[in-house]
Amino acid sequence: MHILVIPGSFPSVVHPYAGIFFQQLTDAMQESGFKMGVIAPDIRPFRSLKNPGILNQFGKKYSYQTNAGVPVLRKTAVNLAPGIRMFNQKVFVAFCHQLFDDYISKHGEPDLIHAHTSLWAGLAAKSLSRKHLIPYFVTEHSSDILRNQLSRYDNALVNQVFQEAEVIIAVSTSLQKAIESNFRFKTLLVPNMVDFDKISPCNGESNKLITIGNLLPVKGYEFLIDAFAICLKEEKDLSLTIIGGGPERKKLEHKCASLSISNHVEFKGMLSPELTKEELRNHGIFISSSLFETFGVALVEALGSGMPSIATKSGGPEGIINEMNGRLCEKANANALSTEILYVYRNYQAFDRDFIRQNAIDRFGKRTVIQLMKTIVHGIRR
Numbered sequence: 001m002h003i004l005v006i007p008g009s010f011p012s013v014v015h016p017y018a019g020i021f022f023q024q025l026t027d028a029m030q031e032s033g034f035k036m037g038v039i040a041p042d043i044r045p046f047r048s049l050k051n052p053g054i055l056n057q058f059g060k061k062y063s064y065q066t067n068a069g070v071p072v073l074r075k076t077a078v079n080l081a082p083g084i085r086m087f088n089q090k091v092f093v094a095f096c097h098q099l100f101d102d103y104i105s106k107h108g109e110p111d112l113i114h115a116h117t118s119l120w121a122g123l124a125a126k127s128l129s130r131k132h133l134i135p136y137f138v139t140e141h142s143s144d145i146l147r148n149q150l151s152r153y154d155n156a157l158v159n160q161v162f163q164e165a166e167v168i169i170a171v172s173t174s175l176q177k178a179i180e181s182n183f184r185f186k187t188l189l190v191p192n193m194v195d196f197d198k199i200s201p202c203n204g205e206s207n208k209l210i211t212i213g214n215l216l217p218v219k220g221y222e223f224l225i226d227a228f229a230i231c232l233k234e235e236k237d238l239s240l241t242i243i244g245g246g247p248e249r250k251k252l253e254h255k256c257a258s259l260s261i262s263n264h265v266e267f268k269g270m271l272s273p274e275l276t277k278e279e280l281r282n283h284g285i286f287i288s289s290s291l292f293e294t295f296g297v298a299l300v301e302a303l304g305s306g307m308p309s310i311a312t313k314s315g316g317p318e319g320i321i322n323e324m325n326g327r328l329c330e331k332a333n334a335n336a337l338s339t340e341i342l343y344v345y346r347n348y349q350a351f352d353r354d355f356i357r358q359n360a361i362d363r364f365g366k367r368t369v370i371q372l373m374k375t376i377v378h379g380i381r382r
Helices: 020-031 046-050 085-107 118-132 152-164 173-183 221-234 249-258 273-281 297-304 334-346 353-364 366-378
Strands: 002-006 035-039 042-044 061-065 071-078 112-116 136-140 168-170 208-212 239-243 265-269 285-288 309-312 326-329
Touching (some): 002 085, 020 035, 020 366, 035 085, 061 085, 085 118, 085 152, 112 118, 118 152, 136 152, 168 173, 221 249, 273 297, 297 309, 297 353, 309 334, 353 366
Parallel strands (some): 002 035, 002 112, 208 239, 208 285, 285 309, 309 326
């Protein structure tokens, strides 16, 4: 079966890790026997105009293959109207039509179109489906749906995408419930696929805590730092490593200084996936302090290292964390978070790290996710 993927984002030279999980799933499906292809408009933010070379790339098409041999067709643009979402939508859909024509001339017409996220990949899939009579299905990842923060305009567009899709997939139980509650469409659950091949078992040093994510308010790091400061009053040998970049870094560093815990907290900045996995190996406990999380790839990767983990009830983690692999607590609550951190630290030996690792692989690994996708795809008839 021939499947064309339209991702909301995809790795590029400029952003090598954007949409990396879309690429990993696409490659895994190709390796499992599907014929896969990708069309991905490369629409860069307005600030990229500061680079004079971007003007020479504007409107240019380019193509390449992924490591698994999946052909990828792209076209470059700049979001010239960042405050006007309709502009970005129109450009994305128009580019997809152009790239689709190029794709079928080189690789033939696909049997199915798979869109990752409704806005704007799903809209492009719907438009192409109407023109070429090719069925499409959608995997939804949107935190805005989970948080019920779509505008009336966007809500109507998502509803149209869902209405014509053959299948709607949600990546977590919380997102599944939000879609079914807000849009009244039946939804299937397929978690994000996590590649565990390069994730080594953690070293089991329970005093070494780690968290991974962009330094944004939604990640709840302000509450994590407060919680960590509470823990340090009782357990002096704890350390916290924070991996990720973003606009909140200076604010968070200042907060650590004001709490006199800077010598226990290390901000590593943005790291490559390889270096991030190495950091996981050198720590013992993972913490996700998010206020909203549609899934939690970093959390699952930590579990894949055998690491007991603490997560807030922020959406995705409720379907990931259980009493065998960690603890859940209320979000935006430093006291509750500190209680669970201390519990896992003090009861570390009660957690079976081999079980935690294997359980994560069984639930979120390549074999499980690809089998779910095969069942869904083969159930769609053109």
